[in-house]
Amino acid sequence: MTAQIIDGKAIAEQVRGEWKKRADALKAQGVLPGLAVIIVGDNPASKVYVRNKVRACHDVGLHSEVHELPADITEAMLLKQIQDLNANPDIHGILVQLPLPDHISDDKVLETIDVEKDVDGFHLYNLGALVAGNTVFPPCTPYGVQCLIEHTNIPIEGQNAVVVGRSNIVGKPMALMLLHKGATVSICTSKTRDLAFYTRLADILVVAVGRPGLITADMVKEGAAVLDVGINRTDEGKLVGDVDFESVKEKAGHITPVPGGVGPMTISMLVANTVLAAERLSGLGSGK
Ligand code: NDP
Numbered sequence: 001m002t003a004q005i006i007d008g009k010a011i012a013e014q015v016r017g018e019w020k021k022r023a024d025a026l027k028a029q030g031v032l033p034g035l036a037v038i039i040v041g042d043n044p045a046s047k048v049y050v051r052n053k054v055r056a057c058h059d060v061g062l063h064s065e066v067h068e069l070p071a072d073i074t075e076a077m078l079l080k081q082i083q084d085l086n087a088n089p090d091i092h093g094i095l096v097q098l099p100l101p102d103h104i105s106d107d108k109v110l111e112t113i114d115v116e117k118d119v120d121g122f123h124l125y126n127l128g129a130l131v132a133g134n135t136v137f138p139p140c141t142p143y144g145v146q147c148l149i150e151h152t153n154i155p156i157e158g159q160n161a162v163v164v165g166r167s168n169i170v171g172k173p174m175a176l177m178l179l180h181k182g183a184t185v186s187i188c189t190s191k192t193r194d195l196a197f198y199t200r201l202a203d204i205l206v207v208a209v210g211r212p213g214l215i216t217a218d219m220v221k222e223g224a225a226v227l228d229v230g231i232n233r234t235d236e237g238k239l240v241g242d243v244d245f246e247s248v249k250e251k252a253g254h255i256t257p258v259p260g261g262v263g264p265m266t267i268s269m270l271v272a273n274t275v276l277a278a279e280r281l282s283g284l285g286s287g288k
Pocket of ligand 1: 141168210263
């Protein structure tokens with residue numbers, strides 16, 4: 001069996017088009033959805049991610065602004081910048097690109113963002129709401145994966161889902177989202193004794209680790225849906241995921257490529273959350 005390759009780029013564009021209509025409706029009523037992105041230091045990968053996010057907002061006609069801050073900025077100054085953006089009525093979404101320099105606490109920074117503008121969904125309140133099944137802003141990457149699964153009509157309810165990775169930004173929220181949709185969910189980590197035992201049980205396998213070639217064909221159930229979140233750069237400069245794409249695609253039912261799978265969806269979900277925030281803060285549109 002050769003897997004159906006899930007075209008994340010095409011689905012991401014379709015999703016962006018749907019949210020553009022909602023953004024246009026807001027603009028017609030005098031509200032221009034606005035996203036502020038803060039980037040600290042000059043991590044080249046972070047710069048690429050920020051550029052792609054800003055470009056996506058621009059394509060949909062949103063306002064976006066980037067605040068580039070030096071790596072030696074004090075934590076207090078960064079928090080003040082976030083507070084100013086919290087108070088700015090033209091800004092509906094605030095995103096602080098991670099990682100931050102070691103002298104700055106990620107937690108303090110994320111907790112300072114107004115929950116109603118937390119379009120990345122990383123604030124503890126938003127993560128807690130997700131646990132309770134009351135999502136405020138679903139974190140963009142797992143939300144994008146869920147959207148890919150739904151757009152491809154892959155059933156979730158009653159299926160065995162295995163998530164490899166337990167970060168607060170991908171693995172844990174992903175597992176919760178699948179759980180809320182009725183899947184039976186296992187979460188695997190670096191401490192899991194027999195990873196292949198679990199991955200072979202998966203009807204839906206989401207891999208978010210950051211290790212090229214971690215998942216090989218013998219670890220995948222025939223016909224499974226395999227969603228590869230990993231982004232790794234090889235010595236030759238090529239981008240690859242965590243899944244050995246060439247061999248796994250001969251066994252899986254569906255598979256996402258890297259690049260062109262989950263990555264573009266993450267960005268579309270950021271656009272979605274920014275428009276959603278603007279709807280809610282302005283009291284216009286459905287806000288759902
Ligand atoms: P983290 O480093 O925060 O988490 C990685 C997780 O993988 C940890 O929970 C770790 O377990 C687990 N892990 C490590 N080694 C193994 C192993 N051998 N077997 C099983 N589990 C293992 O990473 P992130 O969640 O932030 O990101 C994961 C990947 O996804 C990265 O490649 C990142 O670049 C990519 N990414 C892609 C995005 C996109 O838009 N496509 C967005 C965000 C991330 P433990 O907790 O025990 O250490």
